[in-house]
Amino acid sequence: xxxxxxxxxxxxxxxxxxxxxxxxxxxxxxxxxxxxxxxxxxxxxxxxxxxxxxxxxxxxxxxxxxxxxxxxxxxxxxxxxxxxxxxxxxxxxxxxxxxxxxxxxxxxxxxxxxxxxxxxxxxxxxxxxxxxxxx
Amino acid sequence: xxxxxxxxxxxxxxxxxxxxxxxxxxxxxxxxxxxxxxxxxxxxxxxxxxxxxxxxxxxxxxxxxxxxxxxxxxxxxxxxxxxxxxxxxxxxxxxxxxxxxxxxxxxxxxxxxxxxxxxxxxxxxxxxxxxxxxxxxxxxxxxxxxxxxxxxxxxxxxxxxxxxxxxxxxxxxxxxxxxxxxxxxxxxxxxxxxxxxxxxxxxxxxxxxxxxxxxxxxxxxxxxxxxxxxxxxxxxxxxxxxxxxxxxxxxxxxxxxxxxxxxxxxxxxxxxxxxxxxxxxxxxxxxxxxxxxxxxxxxxxxxxxxxxxxxxxxxxxxxxxxxxxxxxxxxxxxxxxxxxxxxxxxxxxxxxxxxxxxxxxxxxxxxxxxxxxxxxxxxxxxxxxxxxxxxxxxxxxxxxxxxxxxxxxxxxxxxxxxxxxxxxxxxxxxxxxxxxxxxxxxxxxxxxxxxxxxxxxxxxx
Numbered sequence: 001x002x003x004x005x006x007x008x009x010x011x012x013x014x015x016x017x018x019x020x021x022x023x024x025x026x027x028x029x030x031x032x033x034x035x036x037x038x039x040x041x042x043x044x045x046x047x048x049x050x051x052x053x054x055x056x057x058x059x060x061x062x063x064x065x066x067x068x069x070x071x072x073x074x075x076x077x078x079x080x081x082x083x084x085x086x087x088x089x090x091x092x093x094x095x096x097x098x099x100x101x102x103x104x105x106x107x108x109x110x111x112x113x114x115x116x117x118x119x120x121x122x123x124x125x126x127x128x129x130x131x132x133x134x135x
Numbered sequence: 136x137x138x139x140x141x142x143x144x145x146x147x148x149x150x151x152x153x154x155x156x157x158x159x160x161x162x163x164x165x166x167x168x169x170x171x172x173x174x175x176x177x178x179x180x181x182x183x184x185x186x187x188x189x190x191x192x193x194x195x196x197x198x199x200x201x202x203x204x205x206x207x208x209x210x211x212x213x214x215x216x217x218x219x220x221x222x223x224x225x226x227x228x229x230x231x232x233x234x235x236x237x238x239x240x241x242x243x244x245x246x247x248x249x250x251x252x253x254x255x256x257x258x259x260x261x262x263x264x265x266x267x268x269x270x271x272x273x274x275x276x277x278x279x280x281x282x283x284x285x286x287x288x289x290x291x292x293x294x295x296x297x298x299x300x301x302x303x304x305x306x307x308x309x310x311x312x313x314x315x316x317x318x319x320x321x322x323x324x325x326x327x328x329x330x331x332x333x334x335x336x337x338x339x340x341x342x343x344x345x346x347x348x349x350x351x352x353x354x355x356x357x358x359x360x361x362x363x364x365x366x367x368x369x370x371x372x373x374x375x376x377x378x379x380x381x382x383x384x385x386x387x388x389x390x391x392x393x394x395x396x397x398x399x400x401x402x403x404x405x406x407x408x409x410x411x412x413x414x415x416x417x418x419x420x421x422x423x424x425x426x427x428x429x430x431x432x433x434x435x436x437x438x439x440x441x442x443x444x445x446x447x448x449x450x451x452x453x454x455x456x457x458x459x460x461x462x463x464x465x466x467x468x469x470x471x472x473x474x475x476x477x478x479x480x481x482x483x484x485x486x487x488x489x490x491x492x493x494x495x496x497x498x499x500x501x502x503x504x505x506x507x508x509x510x511x512x513x514x515x516x517x518x519x520x521x522x523x524x525x526x527x528x529x530x531x532x533x534x535x536x537x538x539x540x541x542x543x544x545x546x547x548x549x550x551x552x553x554x555x556x557x558x559x560x561x562x563x564x565x566x567x568x569x570x571x572x573x574x575x576x577x578x579x580x581x582x583x584x585x586x587x588x589x590x591x592x593x594x595x596x
Contacts, residue, residue: 022365091281
């Protein structure tokens with residue numbers, strides 16, 4: 001019989017069904033299950049690499065390893081205030097991003113050069129670090 | 136394995152800190168063992184960050200021992216109260232509980248949701264936009280560089296664009312507390328803070344719901360409904376402050392509501408402490424604090440009108456209001472003295488407020504609201520349910536029974552709408568980035584309102 005209690009019970013059942021259908025849709029239709037599986041199989045470094053993008057994360061680690069912690073840097077090839085830019089700033093701290101810093105971190109800009117800077121280190125011709133020329 | 140033990144120790148210690156606060160006013164075990172455990176964690180994490188903030192302002196190095204010292208002293212002072220409390224609850228804790236099939240099913244649904252939330256949160260490091268741009272970045276700067284207040288604010292203001300110098304520091308300091316406890320910077324494990332807040336809150340939410348409506352099954356059902364809302368659940372897995380904002384503001388409002396029904400002063404203390412913690416979580420916490428103060432005024436006015444005299448509790452409430460106002464004034468003065476003005480939102484925004492601006496922005500705002508209301512994918516049909524409840528019980532919205540929960544709901548919605556109107560940002564961008572989060576802040580109170588209404592209707596039928 002459809003009394004108030006049963007109507008609310010029905011609404012609750014619909015709620016539960018919808019909740020689980022959204023979870024299942026995320027897992028299987030949107031393929032989050034594969035995303036979760038990939039993350040589960042990776043170690044901490046691998047997880048960050050997967051989330052940041054392997055290509056980008058390799059470069060960030062290269063920069064972290066090669067520029068001193070007290071240095072300032074500029075980012076070339078990464079849109080300012082984009083998620084990648086924010087992640088780079090967070091990841092590279094205590095190195096601080098500054099318009100034209102001690103180093104220019106050039107990402108995905110083949111052959112990029114700037115006056116006053118010389119090539120310091122490179123992974124390949126698309127990802128490298130320029131250092132301020134002090135001569 | 137050692138990391139899991141460390142995390143458990145962190146949670147236990149933080150809960151113990153909070154327990155040292157709530158034991159002052161929660162001697163009757165109103166929220167039950169689990170409710171108090173949840174509340175202890177929520178109050179513990181907020182209180183320890185305030186302590187760290189004060190130590191930081193005093194330029195005292197934030198070491199584990201220094202942070203723990205006041206809590207150890209407090210624990211020694213409270214030792215007798217511990218004994219009394221556990222003696223009082225020992226007879227009431229019955230495990231296994233006598234549950235019917237529906238309740239077992241509901242608990243299973245809740246446990247599944249909790250595990251799924253923890254799973255998703257712990258799978259990824261700190262990585263979302265506001266997380267790396269604001270909250271965790273500040274936590275990392277505070278922990279790694281240990282900058283003094285002036286240096287910190289100067290660095291944030293000049294070296295990091297868009298990190299909002301004026302934002303309260305509960306979340307960054309709770310991350311610093313975690314790193315200090317672990318003695319290590321670890322932006323994977325620190326993610327445990329977010330589902331943990333969610334878990335502690337659902338214990339408190341259930342306890343408060345049960346206090347308000349009495350039915351265990353209904354309280355479990357509405358707790359599940361809240362935590363299964365897609366957006367609410369998502370914010371328990373990312374490092375934003377909005378979940379905590381929703382938590383403290385809803386605990387403040389729900390406790391206040393129960394105070395008006397049960398006339399127990401302990402709920403008032405829970406309410407004002409929560410509203411102060413909301414202020415310490417996000418700037419929007421000011422709305423919660425002011426709303427709590429307005430509710431207190433209304434309550435006091437009615438009380439005095441009815442009794443024609445001041446009771447001890449009325450006096451206590453007036454003192455609490457004065458303290459709350461002082462805290463608010465201190466925070467505003469502190470921000471003003473250090474020049475911690477919001478780069479976008481400030482008093483100057485009201486100068487450009489006119490009818491043309493209002494009408495130009497109202498349509499996009501209403502459009503964004505309808506997107507949330509009918510955004511079943513993210514919100515299930517909670518807002519449709521709230522609107523149905525409000526329309527159906529229209530006459531009762533401002534009745535004695537509902538005013539203390541409908542008023543904060545409406546005040547918060549009005550305040551947030553005003554923020555959208557006066558914001559100098561492009562309105563579509565502003566709504567796109569924050570409308571969902573602002574709706575999240577009032578979500579638990581909205582579910583609470585529906586629960587009260589449903590409970591009443593079922594009771595009547």
